Every structure is written in C-alpha cells, then in structure tokens.
Amino acid sequence: MGHLGFSYIGLIFLLMLTIPNLIWTKHQPDGYDFHDENKVLLIFERVGxxxxxxxxxxxxxxxxxxWSIWTLWLVAAVILMLMYECWWIRYFKSPKGLADFYSSFCGVPVAGATLPVAAFLLLGIYGKVVWLIISVVILGIGHIGIHLQHLKEINQ
Structure with missing residues (x-):
C-alpha cells in the first residue's frame, strides 16, 4: 500500500513536469483558450x-x-519522462502553434498530456503504491481528456 516517507524520485519527476510548464506560461501557443474546457474533465484534472x-x-x-524485475517499471517511467522533456524541446523550437502543443511524439498522441500521465502510472506500479495509480487515473481522465478535446477542436 505504500510506506510513508519522502520520495526524491517523485520530486525529480515533479520537477521534470513542472519546470517546462513554468517556461510554457511565457510561450503559450497562439490562439490558446482554456475557457471552454469541459468542467467535469477540469475537476478530474485539478483533483488529479x-x-x-x-x-x-x-x-x-x-x-x-x-535491482529487481520491478526496476524495469522505473526504467520505463524514466524513459517516458525523458520523452516528455524531448517533446517540450521540440515544442519550444516549433512555431508554438496549437497543432504543435497538441502534437503526438514518437507515436504517442497528445504527448504533452499522455507521456507524463503514463510515466507517473508506471512509477506507481514500480512503487506498488495503489494511491498513486488511482491518482494518476483521475488525472489522466481530466488532463488527457482536455487535450483530446482541444485537439478535436483544432482539427475541425
């Protein structure tokens, strides 16, 4: 179920998630509008x-x-987080349009939302912490759902 105590790996993952998002606040895509986001998905995202x-x-x-066979889950989670960082680098080098922000990366759809959600899910599996797995599912419903909603809008 989980042993209480500080996780430096969790902190590293959160920093890998937060730092590019803070930079993004100064480099948002032209035409980005969050005012029409689905309120239910938004609640899932915020709670998650x-x-x-x-x-x-x-x-x-x-x-x-x-080292154990479980370490492979952590390795996979780290790979997904590194892919997320690469996706951000590509975004920051792009024209920074909506299509760039909701783009796929290495075959992963809406990679800016999907990669970190998947990485944290694998981290939860690695740690065998059901609370993180449940939290990630809640986050994923909202965050990936909102990104898919925006992608659908720009493709229309």
Missing part, C-alpha cells in the same frame, strides 16, 4: 494534479532500491 503531487512525494516506495 493535487493527488499525484502529494502521493508522488509522500511515499518512499518510489526511491531507488536494489
């Missing part, structure tokens, strides 16, 4: 953000431990 932030920090189960 709080839960994922808290649970990824307060369980020591995410920290490094001796």
């Amino acid at each position: 953000q709080v839960l994922v932030t808290c649970t990824s920090l307060i369980f020591s189960d995410f920290n490094l431990r001796p």
Whole structure:
C-alpha cells in the first residue's frame, strides 16, 4: 500500500513536469483558450494534479532500491519522462502553434498530456503504491481528456 516517507524520485519527476510548464506560461501557443474546457474533465484534472503531487512525494516506495524485475517499471517511467522533456524541446523550437502543443511524439498522441500521465502510472506500479495509480487515473481522465478535446477542436 505504500510506506510513508519522502520520495526524491517523485520530486525529480515533479520537477521534470513542472519546470517546462513554468517556461510554457511565457510561450503559450497562439490562439490558446482554456475557457471552454469541459468542467467535469477540469475537476478530474485539478483533483488529479493535487493527488499525484502529494502521493508522488509522500511515499518512499518510489526511491531507488536494489535491482529487481520491478526496476524495469522505473526504467520505463524514466524513459517516458525523458520523452516528455524531448517533446517540450521540440515544442519550444516549433512555431508554438496549437497543432504543435497538441502534437503526438514518437507515436504517442497528445504527448504533452499522455507521456507524463503514463510515466507517473508506471512509477506507481514500480512503487506498488495503489494511491498513486488511482491518482494518476483521475488525472489522466481530466488532463488527457482536455487535450483530446482541444485537439478535436483544432482539427475541425
């Protein structure tokens, strides 16, 4: 279920998530408008953000431990977070249009939302912490759902 204690791996993941998003606030895509977002998805997203932030920090189960087959889950999670960073680099080098922001990356649709959600899900599996897994599902419903909604709008 999870051992309470600080997770430095969770902190690293959160920094990898937060820093590009803070930079993005100064480089938002032209025409970006969040006012018509689905309110139910928005509630899922906000609740999920709080839960994922808290649970990824307060369980020591995410920290490094001796190699086992479970370590592959952490390796996969790190790969997804590195892909997320690469997606951001591509976005920041792009014209920064809506299509750039809602783009896929290496075959992953709406990669800016999907990659970190998937990475945190794998981190939850690695740590065997059901609370993070549940939190990520809540976040994913909202965050990926909102991104898919915006992608659908710009494709119309």
